[in-house]
Amino acid sequence: MQTAPAENILEIENLTKHFATSKSLLPGSGRSVKAVDGVSFTVRKGETLAIVGESGCGKSTLARLVLRLIDPTGGTVRFHGQDIAAIPERSMRPLRARMQMIFQDPFASLNPRMTVAEILTEPMQVHKLGTRAQRRERMIELLELVGLTARHADRYPHEFSGGQRQRIGIARALAAGPELVIGDEPVSALDVSVQAQVINLLEDLKQRLGLTLVIISHDLAVVRHMSDRVGVMYLGKMVELADTQALFSSPRHPYTRALMSAVPLPDPEARPDRQLLEGDVPSPLNPPSGCRFHTRCPYVRDRCRTEEPVMGANDDDHGVACHFWREIDALPRPAAAAARPISEAYARRRALYMERRALQEDAPAL
Numbered sequence: 001m002q003t004a005p006a007e008n009i010l011e012i013e014n015l016t017k018h019f020a021t022s023k024s025l026l027p028g029s030g031r032s033v034k035a036v037d038g039v040s041f042t043v044r045k046g047e048t049l050a051i052v053g054e055s056g057c058g059k060s061t062l063a064r065l066v067l068r069l070i071d072p073t074g075g076t077v078r079f080h081g082q083d084i085a086a087i088p089e090r091s092m093r094p095l096r097a098r099m100q101m102i103f104q105d106p107f108a109s110l111n112p113r114m115t116v117a118e119i120l121t122e123p124m125q126v127h128k129l130g131t132r133a134q135r136r137e138r139m140i141e142l143l144e145l146v147g148l149t150a151r152h153a154d155r156y157p158h159e160f161s162g163g164q165r166q167r168i169g170i171a172r173a174l175a176a177g178p179e180l181v182i183g184d185e186p187v188s189a190l191d192v193s194v195q196a197q198v199i200n201l202l203e204d205l206k207q208r209l210g211l212t213l214v215i216i217s218h219d220l221a222v223v224r225h226m227s228d229r230v231g232v233m234y235l236g237k238m239v240e241l242a243d244t245q246a247l248f249s250s251p252r253h254p255y256t257r258a259l260m261s262a263v264p265l266p267d268p269e270a271r272p273d274r275q276l277l278e279g280d281v282p283s284p285l286n287p288p289s290g291c292r293f294h295t296r297c298p299y300v301r302d303r304c305r306t307e308e309p310v311m312g313a314n315d316d317d318h319g320v321a322c323h324f325w326r327e328i329d330a331l332p333r334p335a336a337a338a339a340r341p342i343s344e345a346y347a348r349r350r351a352l353y354m355e356r357r358a359l360q361e362d363a364p365a366l
């Protein structure tokens with residue numbers, strides 16, 4: 001018996017955002033920041049999809065485009081089949097309740113002049129949900145859902161710790177009952193000891209409320225722990241998309257391979273063959289021709305300089321935008337951090353680290 005394929009909650013096709021620079025306003029100058037440049041992928045109902053990549057590769061812009069917080073330059077974003085990139089703002093309003101965002105910085109994203117009760121009831125008011133009494137009741141429910149209590153309702157954001165503020169940010173995102181939640185670096189501003197608690201909370205809420213999550217992160221450990229699938233971005237392009245297990249055990253794109261081998265491990269002697277990327281990420285104002293990664297790729301060939309590789313879904317659902325990934329895959333693999341068998345020493349230190357993290361003690365750096 002065949003199982004039905006998972007329903008797609010989002011279908012993103014050829015999504016593009018070029019930001020005009022002051023120079024590009026001059027006719028014919030053509031200078032714009034190609035922040036997101038022809039990205040296509042789907043998000044399946046109930047999954048956690050992570051988007052990873054270095055700073056400036058376009059992750060946050062992608063998140064904002066998906067929620068239509070900014071308008072795309074081109075492409076489509078279909079939410080349950082409806083292209084939200086094309087509809088007027090007024091038609092977007094009811095959809096906003098169904099798609100919400102958790103921001104990176106819980107210090108900046110909560111209005112310091114509002115009480116927690118006001119912060120959490122505001123989205124319900126905006127979306128005209130329930131009576132005043134029902135909203136108050138729901139606000140208390142939300143607090144309890146994220147591990148706070150009714151006692152916290154009349155306090156102001158500055159009275160909370162970073163972790164508690166992020167819990168309030170999560171409760172606010174859940175207030176209008178969304179199906180899709182996008183977390184833009186949801187734990188990267190938090191202390192390591194608090195990160196694990198917030199990650200666990202997000203996973204628990206996802207299960208209990210049947211949410212679909214998209215997590216934007218540069219932290220491969222967070223991504224590996226939380227996600228079902230991972231998309232890797234480089235300079236405005238998606239270069240690889242695969243199940244988390246497949247991506248970490250056999251990364252195909254030279255960029256993904258390098259990204260993973262750059263993850264620091266506790267035992268430096270265990271990784272003499274670490275593959276470091278040379279040079280800086282080129283400017284998105286003037287990205288390289290052909291494959292955008294060719295200027296830093298250790299396997300570059302002539303074709304890469306002129307012809308752009310396109311990511312097609314392969315038979316096993318592991319997409320990669322590289323002309324030569326098959327040949328590269330057949331070469332001896334540089335020890336990708338996540339792919340190598342974990343040594344006993346590393347496993348012991350990792351277990352100790354996780355234990356301390358759970359106990360909220362000062363954890364030694366990994």
Ligand SMILES: Nc1ncnc2c1ncn2[C@@H]1O[C@H](COP(=O)(O)OP(=O)(O)OP(=O)(O)O)[C@@H](O)[C@H]1O
Pocket residue numbers: 019020033034035053054055056057058059060061062218284
């Ligand atoms: N409003 C804007 N105007 C002009 N350029 C922008 C704007 N927003 C983002 N950019 C540029 O677009 C590119 C992608 O930025 P984005 O914030 O999406 O990257 P990111 O991967 O999320 O990086 P980070 O992790 O540092 O936030 C960067 O070069 C950035 O400078």
